[in-house]
Amino acid sequence: MTDADGGVDATTPNVARMYDYWLGGKDNFEPDRVAAERVVEISEGRVIEGVRLNRLFLGTAVSAAAAAGVRQFLDLGSGLPTQDNVHDVALRARPDARVVYVDNDPMVCVHGRALLGGVGQVGFVEGDLRRPEEILGDPAVRSLLDLTEPVAVLCVSVLHFVGDAEATAAVTRVRDAMAPGSRLILSHLASDAFPGEMAKTEQIYSGANARLGARPRAQILRFFDGFELLPPGLVGPTEWLTKGGEPGGRRFAGLVGVGAKH
Numbered sequence: 001m002t003d004a005d006g007g008v009d010a011t012t013p014n015v016a017r018m019y020d021y022w023l024g025g026k027d028n029f030e031p032d033r034v035a036a037e038r039v040v041e042i043s044e045g046r047v048i049e050g051v052r053l054n055r056l057f058l059g060t061a062v063s064a065a066a067a068a069g070v071r072q073f074l075d076l077g078s079g080l081p082t083q084d085n086v087h088d089v090a091l092r093a094r095p096d097a098r099v100v101y102v103d104n105d106p107m108v109c110v111h112g113r114a115l116l117g118g119v120g121q122v123g124f125v126e127g128d129l130r131r132p133e134e135i136l137g138d139p140a141v142r143s144l145l146d147l148t149e150p151v152a153v154l155c156v157s158v159l160h161f162v163g164d165a166e167a168t169a170a171v172t173r174v175r176d177a178m179a180p181g182s183r184l185i186l187s188h189l190a191s192d193a194f195p196g197e198m199a200k201t202e203q204i205y206s207g208a209n210a211r212l213g214a215r216p217r218a219q220i221l222r223f224f225d226g227f228e229l230l231p232p233g234l235v236g237p238t239e240w241l242t243k244g245g246e247p248g249g250r251r252f253a254g255l256v257g258v259g260a261k262h
Helices: 015-022 030-042 046-067 086-093 106-116 132-137 139-144 164-177 195-205 217-224 237-241
Strands: 072-076 098-103 122-126 152-156 183-189 254-260
Touching: 015 030, 015 046, 030 046, 030 195, 046 086, 046 152, 046 183, 046 237, 046 254, 072 086, 072 164, 086 098, 098 106, 098 139, 106 122, 122 139, 132 139, 132 164, 164 217, 183 217, 217 254, 237 254
Parallel strands: 072 098, 072 152, 098 122, 152 183
Antiparallel strands: 183 254
C-alpha cells in the first residue's frame, strides 16, 4: 500500500508484511508487527506454524506440478519474496520453467523485481486479481507464458482478501483461459475450524490494507468447479503434506488443495 505521495505507507498494517513477519522476514514495520502479534495471541501461536506449513504446501505442490510436466507457473497475489519462492522450486525441478508473479502492492513488486535480477525466465507484474483480464493480457504475462500449454495457477492465501463475487469471477476467468493439463494450487482460510478466533482476527484485518474474509469449506470447494480435485482433496496442510494420513498435532484454520483441468 502506498501513501498519497506514492511512497510506502508504513503506518497501516499491510497483509503482505504481516505474512513476512510470521515467516521471520525483515520487510515489515511496527504497525505490521503489532497487528501480526495480536493474531499470534488470538490463535495461540497457530498462525506462525500455519503460514510455514502453507509455504511447505506451496513448494510441494509446485514440485508435483513440475514432475507432472507443467513448466509454466502464474502466482496470483504472490506477496513479498521469501525463501523457496515459486521460481526457486520450479527451476530446480525444471530448468526450462517459466514463472510470472502478480501482486497489487507496489512495494511487493519493487522487492520482487530486485530479487529476480537478471532471471530471464521469471517476471513480476503489478496487477489486481479482481481484474483478471488485465493480468492475462499483460505483455509480461503474454511474453513468458503460453496459455495454450499447461500452466499451474497459484492462489495461495489470497482469495480470502477478495470479495465473494470478485473471487469467483476471477477464478472462473482464469480457469477458462487454462489449457488441459493445467493445475490450480489453492490455499484459503476456513471459517469453520475456529469461528470465534476467526471473527476476532477479521476485526484486526479491518484496520489493515486489505480486509480478511474467511469462507466455509463448502464455499472454498466451489473454487475447484471445472477441475478434478486431486488426492487427498481439500484438507488441512498437515493432512495434505502427509497425503491424507493422520493430521496429528494441532489443527489449523487453513485448507489447501490442488485441482487438475482435463
